[in-house]
Amino acid sequence: MDIVFNLEVAMRVNGKIAIITGAGAGIGEAAARLLVREGAKVVVADRDGDLAKAVAADLGPAAIAVRADVSRAEDVKAMVDLASGEFGRIDILVNNAGFGIRGNVVATAEGDWDAVMAVNVKGVYLCSKYAIPVMAAQGGGSIVNTASNVAAVGLADRAAYVASKGAVAALTRSMAIDHAAEQIRVNSIAPGPTRSTYFDRMIAAHDDPAGFVAGLSARSPMNRMGTPAEIANVILWLASDEASFVTGAMYVVDGGAIAW
Numbered sequence: 001m002d003i004v005f006n007l008e009v010a011m012r013v014n015g016k017i018a019i020i021t022g023a024g025a026g027i028g029e030a031a032a033r034l035l036v037r038e039g040a041k042v043v044v045a046d047r048d049g050d051l052a053k054a055v056a057a058d059l060g061p062a063a064i065a066v067r068a069d070v071s072r073a074e075d076v077k078a079m080v081d082l083a084s085g086e087f088g089r090i091d092i093l094v095n096n097a098g099f100g101i102r103g104n105v106v107a108t109a110e111g112d113w114d115a116v117m118a119v120n121v122k123g124v125y126l127c128s129k130y131a132i133p134v135m136a137a138q139g140g141g142s143i144v145n146t147a148s149n150v151a152a153v154g155l156a157d158r159a160a161y162v163a164s165k166g167a168v169a170a171l172t173r174s175m176a177i178d179h180a181a182e183q184i185r186v187n188s189i190a191p192g193p194t195r196s197t198y199f200d201r202m203i204a205a206h207d208d209p210a211g212f213v214a215g216l217s218a219r220s221p222m223n224r225m226g227t228p229a230e231i232a233n234v235i236l237w238l239a240s241d242e243a244s245f246v247t248g249a250m251y252v253v254d255g256g257a258i259a260w
């Protein structure tokens, strides 16, 4: 019997329209690059418009850049209008924009607490609030929220960040229940320490960069940090129809860090 190999590998999000927030750098940028490679058209959203433009320009006609701060409702509305106006639909929303600060609750200034919550939690709420009606009207979609493995365990000296990521994981479950009947799946990913632009900057500024990386790596039994591309692979899968029966889940992508 002849064996016929099909050399044409199907693209995994072919023809889908995606918005990715915080896509000007790090994990979001890696997700934008991967989704375009797999056939999607991507709105590269970032509060730093120049970063968004540089990534979108590099990706070519399958990407458009938008300067949007996810904590500002008017920016988010404009971003959603641009995506649905330019491409006619929104199939995928990756709520990835976020940042962390140091400090326990005593040391954390109220303004800094509010700033973390405004981006990491309110940002997820706002982007979802405006994108979900578009998805519901067209018959479904997939939302992937970037939480963190600190949503499942504690981490010293990061009170606001840990609280914000716990909220993202909880909100993900709630949204999954609320919007299942509209065929909208909602999941989160929980990365461990990942060599994003953010961590590269922290490592470069450290007194002992090699020791710092060794310490972060030693948190996982695989004894290394993740790469943005490794996180993006899981975002892609959750965003795609391959994950058609997956909703309300949190996927830990941390080299086993919280397994021990």
Ligand SMILES: NC(=O)c1ccc[n+]([C@@H]2O[C@H](COP(=O)([O-])OP(=O)(O)OC[C@H]3O[C@@H](n4cnc5c(N)ncnc54)[C@H](O)[C@@H]3O)[C@@H](O)[C@H]2O)c1
Residues within 6 Å of the ligand: 021, 022, 023, 024, 025, 026, 027, 028, 045, 046, 047, 048, 051, 068, 069, 070, 071, 096, 097, 098, 099, 100, 119, 123, 146, 147, 148, 149, 190, 191, 192, 193, 194, 195, 196, 197, 198, 199
């Ligand atoms: N890198 C890690 O180790 C790690 C681990 C767990 C979770 N995360 C989460 O992954 C996400 C991405 O982090 P990263 O490490 O790639 O960071 P990064 O700093 O490398 O990239 C984040 C991007 O988001 C943009 N951004 C920040 N605030 C924004 C806002 N209000 N509106 C729009 N864009 C905004 C930044 O300009 C930047 O381009 C964050 O939510 C972060 O908390 C990262």
